[in-house]
Amino acid sequence: MRKSKAPSTRRGEIQNLFNNYASGQTTLPASSLLGFLHKEQMELDADEAAAESLIEKYEIEEKAVESQCMTFEGFHRYMESKDCCIFEQTHTSVYQDMNQPLTSYFISSSHNTYLIGDQLVGKSHLDAYVSALRRGCRCLEIDCWDGPGMEPIVYHGYTLTTKILFKDVITTVEQHAFEVSVYPVILSLENHCSKEQQEVMAHYLTSILGNKLLDVRLDHQTTGDLPSPNKKRVVVAEKLSDLVIYTVSVKFISFGHSKDSQNSCENTSMAEKKARKLAKVSGKDFVLHNQRFLSRIYPAGSRTSSSNYNPQEFWNVGSQLVALNFQSPGLPMDLNDGRFQDNGGCGYVLKPAVLMTSERCFDPSCSQRGIPPTHLLLKVISGSNLPLPKSGKTLDPFVRVEIHGIGSDCNRKNTSTVKNNSLNPFWDTDMNFRISVPDLCLVRFCVRDQTGFLSSDFVGQYTLPFSSLKKGYRWVPLWSRDGCSLDPASLFVFVWYS
Known part of the structure; x- marks a missing residue:
């Protein structure tokens, strides 16, 4: 993960990523895009054919496609696509064994x-x-x-x-x-x-x-x-x-x-x-x-x-x-x-x-000794197009990240509050979590509006299983209180765990 300058918009953050891998050029060759996929997005199974496929999918400038390169606009489209969503897209279809009792x-x-x-x-x-x-x-x-x-x-x-x-x-x-x-x-x-x-x-x-x-x-x-x-x-x-x-x-x-x-x-x-x-x-x-x-x-x-x-x-x-x-x-x-x-x-x-195993007796109320913990790093970078309250008042947004799992894994951390910015708030906040049973965990991103010293109002949220969490630079869709999409409202984050 490369430390970028502090741009005021997500587009600026994506521009920095593009520049890091374009090495001063105006386009990103398939080989450099593949380097980005491997080093930042942890798409370790990707090969040059996969990078070329992304170019064909998201690049609209014909000359760039012919030379198997990606312009910044194509890279931006890719970074805003479902291929860069925080939720593992293979999990949007039934993929688990459905023959168990x-x-x-x-x-x-x-x-x-x-x-x-x-x-x-x-x-x-x-x-x-x-x-x-x-x-x-x-x-x-x-x-x-x-x-x-x-x-x-x-x-x-x-x-x-x-x-x-x-x-x-x-x-x-x-x-x-x-x-x-x-x-x-x-x-x-x-x-x-x-x-x-x-x-x-x-x-x-x-x-x-x-x-x-x-x-x-x-x-x-x-x-x-x-x-x-x-x-x-x-x-x-x-x-x-x-x-x-x-x-x-x-x-x-x-x-x-x-x-x-x-x-x-x-x-x-x-x-x-x-x-x-x-x-x-x-x-x-x-x-x-x-x-x-x-x-x-x-x-x-x-x-x-x-x-x-x-x-x-x-x-x-x-x-x-x-x-x-x-x-x-x-x-x-x-x-x-x-x-x-x-x-x-x-x-x-x-x-x-x-x-499901009877070999090792699991008790969620006890600390999980003998199991190496998972370390999760979340960098909450920025937000985009956050919905305004019915009053029309501008937001003072912050992001709360919550871990829900067994008692010892439950945790939550907040970014700082950005004043009067619902269009493109920038937080650039690192959060570290130690998780002992990640397979049971849910990760919840909640955007809130700071209304007083100790008070805040719900703006939008997104919750997903830890097992569906994608590494790398990802965008997080936001849902309303009643579970409906707030598109185009979203967050931009970096995810790493080991």
Whole structure:
């Protein structure tokens, strides 16, 4: 990494990089571009053919292309392209082994999926199911109650939330289940219906979902009794008689009881407080439990505003179904979106090896002795086109970089604040992090507006798994509070780890 002069714009920083490798010439030969790819971007597999391919892709001046050179404008286009995004582009498609049993995956999961507001007087709406499915959610919750005219209804029981018809929910699921992902959708039914209306529910499930519904055991070759995500069907969870083939919900008694008595096709569901206590006092046993069984964690009933817990603490023990209120933006959903943009955004992410081996007992609450740490250097260089607040006031932006992982790896650091500059703020700030279990870590970039000595407002963020982090000079896209792109707003950073 070369120390550059302090330009006032990202374009100036890119110009410095270009000049360093152009050696005083006005164009960059393919051999010099290859040197840049190797030394700065750590694209060690790149060869001269790869460099020539980039020239053909991003250079528009014909003479330069003919002489296999890149002008600064072509180099600038390359540096602003997806080829230089901080997120590993091969991870935008499904690349992981999808033939492991379901217990081997983190599965994007929603709590009270039907709600678009709070849990007391909020609205229940079919659009909430569409939104969750389009965000890659693969486990939907449906709270079912007896309705008038023998029509089961869905709402948050004993509250003033509005009601929708069960049959309309299932129709919506049938229409949208596989728009974004081809992998299984798990329907978690919280069933409060009479036997008569349960029969109506069963009729709708079979008649509406048809052959998309998994209603017989699969002939599969995995290490357990659960199928792999490659068995692409809608799976019904909880207790609805003969339709529940896998993921039958059972009460958690103890890890010892589960080890001796629980079937692999049964899953345990528990509130965050109980799960948090188990993770704290029996983390090692929790990890081993989640190697054999599915566990679903859901927000505490006291979260009447539909707020969320931090999902990272339960991913740390290998819980697969860490259910969040998708309608509630904030840090927990940023982490969820970051975790599940991996593996093509299909809603299934293979758990890291540290959670799947029984040879070395992993306890996320303990320091990881004997494992050499990973050292991460992040240089936050500059920003570009940051969105202004509705008031139209100019920003005083700073960047906070957060590491989310096991307790000892969690950390955060800030740049200084740049006054009155949303167009091209320049920070040029080095940050060093020591990480013991990088495969569990998420890295979150958050741009904030300094509004007072100790106060700041959210501007934009981007979260990604450490395992998807590209080395070198990279740009970081920014997302809004509700998970939408803020393009062209972005950051420019340098990444190195060893």
